[in-house]
Amino acid sequence: MPLLRILALAVTLALGALAAERASADEAQVSAAIQKFATADGFSGVEATIQELGAIGDPLAVRALRALGENELKVTPDGAVVIEGADALLDPVTGETVAEKGPRLERIRIKNSIRSMIDETISALTLRAADPVVRMSAADTIFAAADPEQLEPVQAALAAEQDPDVRRRLEQAVAAIQLASSDDPEIIRASIEVISQRGDQAALGVLLGYRNQATGEMADAADEGIEAIETRLAMWQAGQNIWYGISLGSVLFLAAIGLAITFGVMGVINMAHGEMVMLGAYTTFVVQETIRNSFPWLFDWSLLIALPLAFLVAGFVGLIMERGIIRHLYGRPLETLLATWGVSLILQQAVRTIFGPNNREVGNPSWMSGAFELGEMSITWSRLWIVCFALFVFVALLFAINRSSLGLQMRAVTQNRRMASAMGIRTPWVDALTFALGSGIAGIAGVALSQIDNVSPNLGRGYIIDSFMVVVFGGVGNLWGTLVGGLTLGVANKFLEPYAGAVLGKILILVFIILFIQRRPRGLFALKGRAVE
Amino acid sequence: MLTVENVTLHYGAAQALRGVNLTVEQGKITCLLGRNGVGKTSLIRSIVGQHPPSGGSITFEGTALGKRSSHDRARAGIGLVPQGREIFPLLTVKENLQTGYAGLPSKDRTIPDYVFELFPILKTMLHRRGGDLSGGQQQQLAIGRALVMRPKLIAFDEPTEGIQPSIIKDIGRAIQFLRDEHGLTILLIEQYLDFCRELADHIYIMDRGEIVHSGPAESLDDPEVRRHLTV
Amino acid sequence: QETIKVGILHSLSGTMAISETTLKDVMLMLIEEQNKKGGLLGKQLEAVVVDPASDWPLFAEKARELISGNGVDVVFGCWTSVSRKSVLPVFEELNSILFYPVQYEGEESQRNVFYTGAAPNQQAIPAVDYLMNEEGVERWVLAGTDYVYPRTTNKILEAYLQAKGVAPEDIMINYTPFGHADWQTIVSDIKAFGSAGKKTAVVSTINGDANVPFYKELGNQGVAATDIPVVAFSVGEEELAGLDTAPLEGHLAAWNYFQSVEADVNAEFIEAWKTFAGAERVTNDPMEAHYIGFNMWLKAVEAAGTTDADAVIDSLIGVTVPNLSGGYSAMMPNHHITKPVLIGEIMDDGQFSIVYETPGLVPGDAWSDFLPDSKDLISDWRKPMECGNFNVATGKCGGKGS
Amino acid sequence: MILGRFLAGGLKSPVILISMLVILGIGVLVPVLNLAVPPSSPFHVADHLVPLYGKYLCYGMAALALDLVWGYCGILSLGHGAFFALGGYAMGMHLMREIGTRGVYGDPILPDFMVFLNWKELPWFWYGFDSFLFACLMVMLVPGLLAFIFGWFAFRSRVTGVYLSIITQAMTYALLLAFFRNDMGFGGNNGLTDFKDVLGYDLQSGQVRSALFFLTAFFLALNLLIAAAITGSKYGKILRAVRDAEARTRFLGYRPENIKLFAWVVSAVMAGIAGALYVPQVGIINPGEFAPANSIEMVVWTAVGGRGTLVGPIGGAVLVNAAKSWFTGVLPEYWLFALGGLFILTTLFLPEGVAGLIRKAFGRRAKAPKGKDEETDQPVADATAGE
Amino acid sequence: MTEIPVKIPAEPKSAPKAPPKHAPVPSARKDTLLYLDGVSRSFDGFKAINELSFVLMKGEMRAIIGPNGAGKTTMMDIITGKTRPDKGDVFFMGDVDLTKHDEPTIAQMGIGRKFQKPTVFETQTVADNLLLSLKGERRGIPALFYRSNKPDRQRIDEILEVIRLERRRNELAAFLSHGQKQWLEIGMLLAQDPKLLLVDEPVAGMTDAETEETARLLRDIAVDHSVVVVEHDMGFVRDLGVKVTCLHEGHVLSEGSLDHVSADPQVIEVYLGR
Ligand SMILES: Nc1ncnc2c1ncn2[C@@H]1O[C@H](COP(=O)(O)OP(=O)(O)OP(=O)(O)O)[C@@H](O)[C@H]1O
Ligand SMILES: Nc1ncnc2c1ncn2[C@@H]1O[C@H](COP(=O)(O)OP(=O)(O)OP(=O)(O)O)[C@@H](O)[C@H]1O
Ligand SMILES: [Mg+2]
Numbered sequence A: 001m002p003l004l005r006i007l008a009l010a011v012t013l014a015l016g017a018l019a020a021e022r023a024s025a026d027e028a029q030v031s032a033a034i035q036k037f038a039t040a041d042g043f044s045g046v047e048a049t050i051q052e053l054g055a056i057g058d059p060l061a062v063r064a065l066r067a068l069g070e071n072e073l074k075v076t077p078d079g080a081v082v083i084e085g086a087d088a089l090l091d092p093v094t095g096e097t098v099a100e101k102g103p104r105l106e107r108i109r110i111k112n113s114i115r116s117m118i119d120e121t122i123s124a125l126t127l128r129a130a131d132p133v134v135r136m137s138a139a140d141t142i143f144a145a146a147d148p149e150q151l152e153p154v155q156a157a158l159a160a161e162q163d164p165d166v167r168r169r170l171e172q173a174v175a176a177i178q179l180a181s182s183d184d185p186e187i188i189r190a191s192i193e194v195i196s197q198r199g200d201q202a203a204l205g206v207l208l209g210y211r212n213q214a215t216g217e218m219a220d221a222a223d224e225g226i227e228a229i230e231t232r233l234a235m236w237q238a239g240q241n242i243w244y245g246i247s248l249g250s251v252l253f254l255a256a257i258g259l260a261i262t263f264g265v266m267g268v269i270n271m272a273h274g275e276m277v278m279l280g281a282y283t284t285f286v287v288q289e290t291i292r293n294s295f296p297w298l299f300d301w302s303l304l305i306a307l308p309l310a311f312l313v314a315g316f317v318g319l320i321m322e323r324g325i326i327r328h329l330y331g332r333p334l335e336t337l338l339a340t341w342g343v344s345l346i347l348q349q350a351v352r353t354i355f356g357p358n359n360r361e362v363g364n365p366s367w368m369s370g371a372f373e374l375g376e377m378s379i380t381w382s383r384l385w386i387v388c389f390a391l392f393v394f395v396a397l398l399f400a401i402n403r404s405s406l407g408l409q410m411r412a413v414t415q416n417r418r419m420a421s422a423m424g425i426r427t428p429w430v431d432a433l434t435f436a437l438g439s440g441i442a443g444i445a446g447v448a449l450s451q452i453d454n455v456s457p458n459l460g461r462g463y464i465i466d467s468f469m470v471v472v473f474g475g476v477g478n479l480w481g482t483l484v485g486g487l488t489l490g491v492a493n494k495f496l497e498p499y500a501g502a503v504l505g506k507i508l509i510l511v512f513i514i515l516f517i518q519r520r521p522r523g524l525f526a527l528k529g530r531a532v533e
Numbered sequence B: 001m002l003t004v005e006n007v008t009l010h011y012g013a014a015q016a017l018r019g020v021n022l023t024v025e026q027g028k029i030t031c032l033l034g035r036n037g038v039g040k041t042s043l044i045r046s047i048v049g050q051h052p053p054s055g056g057s058i059t060f061e062g063t064a065l066g067k068r069s070s071h072d073r074a075r076a077g078i079g080l081v082p083q084g085r086e087i088f089p090l091l092t093v094k095e096n097l098q099t100g101y102a103g104l105p106s107k108d109r110t111i112p113d114y115v116f117e118l119f120p121i122l123k124t125m126l127h128r129r130g131g132d133l134s135g136g137q138q139q140q141l142a143i144g145r146a147l148v149m150r151p152k153l154i155a156f157d158e159p160t161e162g163i164q165p166s167i168i169k170d171i172g173r174a175i176q177f178l179r180d181e182h183g184l185t186i187l188l189i190e191q192y193l194d195f196c197r198e199l200a201d202h203i204y205i206m207d208r209g210e211i212v213h214s215g216p217a218e219s220l221d222d223p224e225v226r227r228h229l230t231v
Numbered sequence C: 001q002e003t004i005k006v007g008i009l010h011s012l013s014g015t016m017a018i019s020e021t022t023l024k025d026v027m028l029m030l031i032e033e034q035n036k037k038g039g040l041l042g043k044q045l046e047a048v049v050v051d052p053a054s055d056w057p058l059f060a061e062k063a064r065e066l067i068s069g070n071g072v073d074v075v076f077g078c079w080t081s082v083s084r085k086s087v088l089p090v091f092e093e094l095n096s097i098l099f100y101p102v103q104y105e106g107e108e109s110q111r112n113v114f115y116t117g118a119a120p121n122q123q124a125i126p127a128v129d130y131l132m133n134e135e136g137v138e139r140w141v142l143a144g145t146d147y148v149y150p151r152t153t154n155k156i157l158e159a160y161l162q163a164k165g166v167a168p169e170d171i172m173i174n175y176t177p178f179g180h181a182d183w184q185t186i187v188s189d190i191k192a193f194g195s196a197g198k199k200t201a202v203v204s205t206i207n208g209d210a211n212v213p214f215y216k217e218l219g220n221q222g223v224a225a226t227d228i229p230v231v232a233f234s235v236g237e238e239e240l241a242g243l244d245t246a247p248l249e250g251h252l253a254a255w256n257y258f259q260s261v262e263a264d265v266n267a268e269f270i271e272a273w274k275t276f277a278g279a280e281r282v283t284n285d286p287m288e289a290h291y292i293g294f295n296m297w298l299k300a301v302e303a304a305g306t307t308d309a310d311a312v313i314d315s316l317i318g319v320t321v322p323n324l325s326g327g328y329s330a331m332m333p334n335h336h337i338t339k340p341v342l343i344g345e346i347m348d349d350g351q352f353s354i355v356y357e358t359p360g361l362v363p364g365d366a367w368s369d370f371l372p373d374s375k376d377l378i379s380d381w382r383k384p385m386e387c388g389n390f391n392v393a394t395g396k397c398g399g400k401g402s
Numbered sequence D: 001m002i003l004g005r006f007l008a009g010g011l012k013s014p015v016i017l018i019s020m021l022v023i024l025g026i027g028v029l030v031p032v033l034n035l036a037v038p039p040s041s042p043f044h045v046a047d048h049l050v051p052l053y054g055k056y057l058c059y060g061m062a063a064l065a066l067d068l069v070w071g072y073c074g075i076l077s078l079g080h081g082a083f084f085a086l087g088g089y090a091m092g093m094h095l096m097r098e099i100g101t102r103g104v105y106g107d108p109i110l111p112d113f114m115v116f117l118n119w120k121e122l123p124w125f126w127y128g129f130d131s132f133l134f135a136c137l138m139v140m141l142v143p144g145l146l147a148f149i150f151g152w153f154a155f156r157s158r159v160t161g162v163y164l165s166i167i168t169q170a171m172t173y174a175l176l177l178a179f180f181r182n183d184m185g186f187g188g189n190n191g192l193t194d195f196k197d198v199l200g201y202d203l204q205s206g207q208v209r210s211a212l213f214f215l216t217a218f219f220l221a222l223n224l225l226i227a228a229a230i231t232g233s234k235y236g237k238i239l240r241a242v243r244d245a246e247a248r249t250r251f252l253g254y255r256p257e258n259i260k261l262f263a264w265v266v267s268a269v270m271a272g273i274a275g276a277l278y279v280p281q282v283g284i285i286n287p288g289e290f291a292p293a294n295s296i297e298m299v300v301w302t303a304v305g306g307r308g309t310l311v312g313p314i315g316g317a318v319l320v321n322a323a324k325s326w327f328t329g330v331l332p333e334y335w336l337f338a339l340g341g342l343f344i345l346t347t348l349f350l351p352e353g354v355a356g357l358i359r360k361a362f363g364r365r366a367k368a369p370k371g372k373d374e375e376t377d378q379p380v381a382d383a384t385a386g387e
Numbered sequence E: 001m002t003e004i005p006v007k008i009p010a011e012p013k014s015a016p017k018a019p020p021k022h023a024p025v026p027s028a029r030k031d032t033l034l035y036l037d038g039v040s041r042s043f044d045g046f047k048a049i050n051e052l053s054f055v056l057m058k059g060e061m062r063a064i065i066g067p068n069g070a071g072k073t074t075m076m077d078i079i080t081g082k083t084r085p086d087k088g089d090v091f092f093m094g095d096v097d098l099t100k101h102d103e104p105t106i107a108q109m110g111i112g113r114k115f116q117k118p119t120v121f122e123t124q125t126v127a128d129n130l131l132l133s134l135k136g137e138r139r140g141i142p143a144l145f146y147r148s149n150k151p152d153r154q155r156i157d158e159i160l161e162v163i164r165l166e167r168r169r170n171e172l173a174a175f176l177s178h179g180q181k182q183w184l185e186i187g188m189l190l191a192q193d194p195k196l197l198l199v200d201e202p203v204a205g206m207t208d209a210e211t212e213e214t215a216r217l218l219r220d221i222a223v224d225h226s227v228v229v230v231e232h233d234m235g236f237v238r239d240l241g242v243k244v245t246c247l248h249e250g251h252v253l254s255e256g257s258l259d260h261v262s263a264d265p266q267v268i269e270v271y272l273g274r
């Protein structure tokens, strides 16, 4: 979102500058054209109006067009076209407030093809905007659309352009257009050259598009360019795969890490682990819902607020579970499976009863939305933050378990409860705390997972099996194992998926786990020594 | 310091203790002897709170222990060196020792030097896993671990089992040292007669869940008393 | 007092609860309303709800329980094809009536079942036509969950697209497991496939829970509808309720009903629904299907004067009732109904903006014309044919064989 | 001869004998009450209940199979559903072939789902399933073979405890995904359904249902006898020794891997038979049966009934499923609360399951330590043999 | 009782490598029952066994002493196949290379072991513990058809008497006390009737009287068996009256009669103490 906002701001500034520069001779004309939206007949009427605005060629139309694209261009009951602002109705040309916000505004309906048309028209109109960022994006839209009619305006813009980056983009746009429209082999060859230097997915698209119709020598030239781009992209693809693997791995890790404590450290076969994750996700939902209703400005902070709450909620439920049920079952670890299975059924149904069976909407705060490009890799913010978060959780837990005195007591209790008690360790308290910690961690994993998965009563079920796989694959009782296990499975999965497909890839991973356990019957980070034999 | 009165204990339907009476005096070494399976370990279990007695009472420093949990008793000052060592197998030697910190205020959370003086081997093995140690090394660790708790009373359940002769002597010296220098009270269960006679201030002999003899260490030389220990 | 029992066989727990619970609710509402209007044949209607728990064999068991245990006269239920397949023999054996409200793969026509959801020709094909004609799509990704409905639909679409001159290399088919949650690779594959210089669209038959992460990934990776539109057949208002739809604006869905349909009956229906179930609840296509099915059944029972299955089955054919988009739907001899096909674009409020509507009603086709083995089959349950798989080539019932 | 003596070993315990008689009695009684008693009578068993009860017995058989490995061998299998499902599929494939030209497309060879997915010929692994005997053989062979291969490798590599449990889960999960794939040729998600008859008899008819029910009861009783004979023999003692201290048995010269393998394969075959009897009674088999949750449920039945008691798990399976059927009918919205609560209460108050409760009621002293996992407080490090 | 044939694989083809210094000559290996030469084993860099050489003749009884952590138990682990040596030769009966076999095979060849920490089958009765240990068939399927027979029952009764647990024969082993478990383990070892008995600290936790009893028992057994006993109880070792080997830091420190060994200043230094 921030990018968009910057863009919007830039446009306003640019428009301001333009308006000052040029006489408002066209303003009336533009205004009149915009007014036609009110009477436009269906989609084709809207299209015609946009075309007309494009033909006038005045950037004054940009504000209205943009509003149209964002569904903010409305028609008042008395037939005037206005922009619906945050708290008032604005003039579509000047942006000045024209009226109070009234009821019964009618939206001017658009559809995808119109949206594309709007984008292209705006690009054409903003080729000379003051802000280089705007010009750049205009050039890129034109590059992708390669509309021959734009050739002249682009060339004109190119001639006037000072900024070297924008110049390059404009040159590429020109090349793309020429490739689509020219017959001159020389021009085409040069265009291919320019485009293949660009080297990204969009460039590949343009060249492939050309290749479909090219013949003879030109086809060869295009092939060469395509190949060059493809080799480059293939390298990035590998990087991209690794990234996907890491991000999948960190999701697996997060889902599993709570289990690494309740199951790995405490030995409780915790079938309700997934439900703890689910509770975390629902806590996020409740937090966001409250924020949406009462404190909308806090929305970007919603996850940070949800984290401690989710920890507390899930931890508290874990605490109750431990005190109420699990503590009667120490020394009978296999029976914990039965009891926790019962708990998981109850929690699921409880959530279903309270929140309904449907998915609940958990939004991404702005810093978790969208993606950024790293070379040809696209990295989504949500994934990046989840990876960071996973690492953070890992380090914190590692410290808590291996360095803190509570961690020491936890380990002592789980290895020999009776003796630990004889050493003065308050075993009931440590048990409760450990279980609450594991559950709490599962809860905060739920906060992260709510960002990429659906928040429904079934959320937990989806993760429980994977979580057990990860913990066992990595080696029970070892946090490093869980981390490395999660990442390994993630990366392996992502490298298999493109070849084997998602389904077969998953099967292969499972077979791999089975075989791997044959090789290392105690997981990746097996505990060694006589103690475990 | 510790009084056991009329304690009975059952495992399911089987009775292991039948009205045991025993007193451990402050700053003294009290030794409990008996053949296999007569109930010595069971008595220790009821004292440290690992198995609730089915009757009778146990008083420590004047307060009845009643149903207090094992860890409360440990915090009140009862240390245990259990039979079978019960080392935390996956904790390092150092961590095993540190488990004794649980009941201590943070200023006391150090390992007393005499632990390493008594058992130098522990010092060289601080970072090995407890479960990897040899049987005898584990026994030394178990004793060291109990000392870290700074208990007022330590119950030793066959501490010399599986220990090399020189260290048995060391342990003997250690027990004396603890009594003399630190005023520790000691309850010692032993099969090793000579060891007992040398250390004990007072002995009890148990048979079939009952105390059948009580007297000074020297009484061990009495063949009548010895008879309780033969097969 | 004697009642007429109506069975409701929808999962209230398990993976399908997410979709099916609403259908149970809407049935309860319809029955309540009908009872207020005086019931049926002078008797009150009584809903019998059971929970088959998203467990397919349990559907058969519960169906049996409803019909022979509780003595219901009609059952409204099932969502997935497998649950329907599982109960088919039961309805046949015990001769009862099932109304099945969900769009499905077709290739079936059974005497005891009335299909009020869309057949492929009432959803998939018009949607593809729309993309081809209105958005100029030339390259297709057919992405689905690996089960029968997507498989069949994609088979049909593939044949259809090729018949329309789309080259095989311009069609990419991708299947994922149920509940697939990590869409990174597939979305980026789609992006790559879509950057080949031809306008590309995704036809999604992705099912259930997998949709939310799929759309979240689409949104995050910035696949805008103007670049690569996604048209879905299983994503409706209900599914969107779990999503922030702002980044998804413009992606499409094809259904026979949208909540945003502007019609008076629809407004009334929505009003009634919100009062009954809560203001935040939305309506969707399978709900409309039950609405239609229920009204058809009422009308047929009234016409027959009895709830006896044979009589009702006969009198159901030809029954016409209002649908929620302001027109009428009729039950055809092949036990499918006529419906309009609507195409909507997702809006930022989680509703659909209808961008296209077929000019007339489309009759549901049980046997696809685009699959070699079912081309020649038709279904007609009227006397004298009384057959679900009549072969026009051989002139006999019983499929393509012999 | 030898076999007879072996089986007679299973009858040593009166509990087993009584249970077998009860099961066989039910096997006769239910069909009689269904067919011979008029519907108006309060003793009449409704038609829809016969296959339902049959299903419970099948689940009982699966739980029995699981108990053999879990209760006596310490292998907590989270993948027994796979064997059950494979047996079911083998039977389902036969029933599918029996449909013949009565499918909707009327194809004499290909099942419907193959026709509409454009398969041109029958895949090789469907050959032979038109023969009932072949199918019966496969019902036992396929799960048995899978168990053999899986067990051979896993036990040899000394995979134990949760590691073993989780890879059994991985196994059934992988099979689930594989059978979901329509390309596999097993009908994908829809599985196999719409069966018409078996050995020429109409599956929908009351008599066939009753016969199937009786058969199920018969096999359940037989399997119970076999299991009792196995666990009552010296082999059974070895099995328990392996369960409690696998490493120690090695030093006595036993090969735990072989010892376990036998019980494991027998158990898989039993589960396969249960699956095969299940399919004609419920009328469908689909990959859902491979779902890990199903296998976990089997474990739950076994635990509820009382692990390591053979009869208990059968009762547990029947009890849990009857409760489930009942709750889903009467409390459709809240039945999970009831069922979940049932599980929790069982663990808390009936640590030895229903069987333990009954034993207590009859005043017999409960056998205390049930297995390794219950004895040790060291789940991470069960030190077993030696120092 | 029927003797089950134990398959003893042929000696490896390649001739044994040249003997290291101070090692017994290979030709002498023929008559040995147990032959360890140059055996080393380390755990994470810690040398538990270090160039250990040890020979036991047929029919011999040997006592092993040595400080805690000297590697006595580890040596037994190596002989019984529980631990694989990093290097060195381990031969049984002169020509069976034990490093090439796993625990069950080695046990079936006739090497039985009592563990330092008693490990019995807790969920089985005392009598069944012995039944499982009785020499004989070790395969699973035949055990299905096993029927209790007179010789077996007699043997069990005999052993129960020896270990004084007759009265508890039908109780679960879990209910025994620590010392009783020790006895049960000894009983299990007797039941196996192996050629070579490895006995790790048999008298730990026993009264003096029992200790004497045990010594007598072992001496009886040693008449027609080979025995290796590890003990820290010097009185007991003296009672046995056999050759003594003292291990230290994984290798032999001293060997000879008890008097000889206990007079060795090094042994006094590291083991006996002053
Ligand atoms: N967990 C238990 N369950 C049942 N009976 C037990 C249990 N523990 C011990 N016993 C029985 O109680 C009696 C006393 O056992 P205890 O362990 O106290 O003996 P002990 O004197 O310590 O013997 P040892 O010298 O062999 O250690 C024994 O007969 C034993 O069989
Ligand atoms: N699996 C293992 N991992 C790490 N160290 C080991 C392992 N096994 C043995 N050790 C180490 O090897 C050394 C020898 O141990 P071993 O048990 O053989 O001693 P021991 O001679 O039997 O002593 P004790 O008389 O105390 O029983 C010890 O220091 C022990 O810590
Ligand atoms: Mg004891």
Ligand SMILES: [Mg+2]
Binding pocket: B134, B135, B136, D387, E072, E073, E074, E116, E200
């Ligand atoms: Mg040792």
